[in-house]
Amino acid sequence: MSVSIPPATIRPTGRVAACAKDVAAQQHLELAIRRNGYESIAVSSLEELRALLMSENIAAAVIDEPESIEEIERLDTEMRRADRPTQFILLPSIGHRINVPRSVSCDVVEPPLTPERIGHSLFSAVGRAQLISENLELKQKLEGRMFDGLVGNSQQTRELRNQIHTAAEHDQPILVTGEAGCGKSEAARAIHLTRSGPTQPLLTIRCSLLTSAAIEKELFGDEESDGRFASAADGTLVFEDIEALTIPLQVQIAEVIRNSAYRRGETYIPLRARIIATTTTNLRQLCTEAKFDTRLLNLIERNTIQVASLRSRVEDLPALAEHFVQQCCVREGQHLRRLSDAALSRLESHNWPGNVRELENVINRCCSLAGDTVITAEEIQPWLEQSEESTESPGLTLKEMERKLIEATFNRFGGNRELTAKALQIGIRTLSGKLREYGYPPRGGPGSNRKQQRAA
Template sequence: MTPLPPATIRPTGRVLACARDPRAQEHLLNAIRRNGYEAQAVATLQDLQNALVNDEYAAAVIDEPESTQAIEALEAAVRLADRATQFIIVPAIGQRILPPRSVSCEIIDPPFTPERIGRSLFAAVGRAQLIAENIQLKQRLEGRMFDGLIGVSDATRRLRSEIQNAAEHDRPVLIVGEPGCGKSEVARAVHLTRSGPGAPLLTIRCGLLTAGAVERELYGDAEFEGRLISATNGTLVFEDVDLLSIPLQQELASIVFNNAFKHGDSYAPLGARIVATTSADIQKLASEGNFDRRLCDVLTRNRVDVLPLRQRMEDINVLTEFFLQQCAVREGQPIRQVSQEALDRLHSHTWPGNVRELENVISRCCSI
């Protein structure tokens, strides 16, 4: 996989200068404008932060900052506002400024010249453009992932239809599929379609917790509000429900049938939608006495099956594109392309690890 050709970086973009001394302000403004950038100036780091958080600037040039910690705090506020601004630090002669641990910045040793400022701004604006593109890409991905699913195959279209049907009621839903096929994403899609992104979506990983830990997760204690309460008006997902202990399966069945659970000395109504996922045949387990029959009956009334990736190979291309975009957002790099030869190899694989395996393969390729 090779990076896409980078976009041509032109010396354009708004730059903000920060200097306490009016003469230093004027000196910075002249140097910035001489290199073709639109420039404004502020006197304090607080004024700089207010301006950067509320408006778009490609770069900020800071004259003689107070400390590394002040720059780190500034950068944190700017990143929290989803701004791509890059920082250029101009310390005083003899001032020692260590590179901030998390700041995308360059430190120019004094004395500086308009030419040095120009070179630094050229690189900073280029980085800012790339980061801004990735912020926009991240936002598009979040919008694209609203239903939690990526795919164009008939199987994925049928799955979307089943999710829509499941979202039309509040009854428990069982999601069945091989490990790595995307059961958690389907559970999220059911939740989003029914309750929307603002409602709580909580997960209990039955295979990772002891029975006592699951019970605490459900009911809480003096220091912790149980998830049966926290998930009210949302969804509570039991991941790998077949790994829940039989007594807790029986307890969950009673909660579902009674639509209430014990809360202190009384009972509270169940206000959360129950979704369970499994890779097992719980009907077979129930017939063998290894799964609670009542819980099996109530879960299997509304079942959604997620096919393995090998049965929906038409989704490989769009999934690969999606994972490449995710890598670009995560690493702040251009989106990579996949050659036809690489796609052919992806299509020839049987994917025993399903979508999770494909995601891991793409992530490893992006790290090379």
């Protein structure tokens, strides 16, 4: 007689929290959870459970004899807002019935509370959590493709993406604020792409680099050419560092925004461009000092987006660093490289006063010379030292980058040319030629292992 074997079931995996005030009840729940093949962790109150769910990845939470369904509803709402997949399983006391609103993601297991009944609910709850996690991951990947300059999955970056989606639903002016190098231009670009798409114009006026007369001509045009207000029609016009505009120009722009039209000669032309302004300063403070037009600020600050500094979202750094490494390798035609764990740790320990732009500069300089597949902390260190010397992170030529790396490696190996050449993966004769070019004495000569002081 043949025996039918039920089809194998793939059990979803995940950690499960057991919430109960009584220690014996905690132990009973943890035993039931472990018997069903899940890792368990116990807490004694909803406050402890909330802290656990916000800090760790928990697939399901089993709550023994909840006192208030309203508290569970609030906790569930917090988890959804934070993009947490946690599902809730409620175990009412004997004789007590729980009416769960449809908006709450939870199951109710009625007595008797056997491991089998709890296990059945756990299987469903952990499975749902796993599906939600996969959907969230897919959503983040899709958003990452749409906002390729806003890499990362920190809470601040997710909120920024949500703000960008909201800003894309209307055509009102947007003010993007934040420290230098934090990604304000990328945020403006993302708003444009989400609202207008890649086929419409995205034009930028760098207010700090042009004179007042040049900016006025750029905006309004002349008899020979259209201005940016016209050229950016159906697209976006970005005023970068808007605080650098003169007060008369600020007044003119405020009039254009208020009237949704600009004047060219004797004709008023409808404004069809979305206005986005970026700044690193407190514009309200500038208004009190009579250095910024209050009417213009009142028009652009109604929809303000704050871009967080890199040091306040360090959890984004690994993804950003790998993103810049891949970009540089493709641009330089190198084989794909990656950062070692030690290199990432060294990057994470840096304060990043120049924010994302500084990180990109450091990665580009490190990757400018071909090396091993794995980028080490030793390769990163010279560029971080230079970055620490100057928060401005000035651009270097490829030749200057090469010299910086060679000299830093040479000093790290105490002037040993063989070890230096091996680390740089270049020939000893090539290294000696480079050192001679930099002013080092010939190999074996007096002071050959010391850098000569260059004349001031």
